[in-house]
Amino acid sequence: MRHGKKFNHLGRTASHRSALLSNMACSLIEHKRINTTVAKAKALRVYVEPLLTKAKEDTTHNRRIVFSYLQSKEAVTELFRTVAPKIAERNGGYTRIIKTGFRPGDAADTALIELVDFNELYNPNAEEKKTTRRSRRSTSTAKVAVEATPAVEEKVEEPKAEATDSTEEKTEE
Numbered sequence: 001m002r003h004g005k006k007f008n009h010l011g012r013t014a015s016h017r018s019a020l021l022s023n024m025a026c027s028l029i030e031h032k033r034i035n036t037t038v039a040k041a042k043a044l045r046v047y048v049e050p051l052l053t054k055a056k057e058d059t060t061h062n063r064r065i066v067f068s069y070l071q072s073k074e075a076v077t078e079l080f081r082t083v084a085p086k087i088a089e090r091n092g093g094y095t096r097i098i099k100t101g102f103r104p105g106d107a108a109d110t111a112l113i114e115l116v117d118f119n120e121l122y123n124p125n126a127e128e129k130k131t132t133r134r135s136r137r138s139t140s141t142a143k144v145a146v147e148a149t150p151a152v153e154e155k156v157e158e159p160k161a162e163a164t165d166s167t168e169e170k171t172e173e
Helices: 014-031 038-055 060-070 073-087 125-172
Strands: 033-037 095-102 109-115
Touching (some): 014 033, 014 060, 033 038, 038 060, 038 073, 038 095, 060 073
Antiparallel strands (some): 095 109
16 A cells, blocks of 8 residues: 555666656756656656756756756756756746657556746747747838838828718719
8 A cells, every 4th residue: 555655656666766767857858848658757747846946046056966866967057057047937837747648558648748938839938039020020011011002092092082072962962
């Protein structure tokens, strides 16, 4: 029975489980998203989110603590250089788990775990980038609009003349 046990042991010994989570955390930091089972994704979220919180403050002490968990210089460098500045203003919830169905071989429930700020589809900052692009396009369309405005003004003048003629006809009747 699993009374009082706070985390999923994943059917592994303690050393195997820590190595598994360390390797998965390194892969998540380097690739920004990985496919795995739902149970491993939930265990990885509990493992990696405190590391991401420590990475928000770039000190030697925090780097050494994170390195003791990850055991990969490349992952620690990537975490502190690229990931930490993007998550600096976020208070928590750095990862997202999306269930993706079942694995064909053993029908295990699979999921995609990803870093929230590195997904362009769900990222609200992507809208800001689109607005800057729209402003560039609007300048190019403004040139087209300037060229097209004389033709529009001529069309506007003609209906005004017709409108005045129709009012004069009504007054004559």
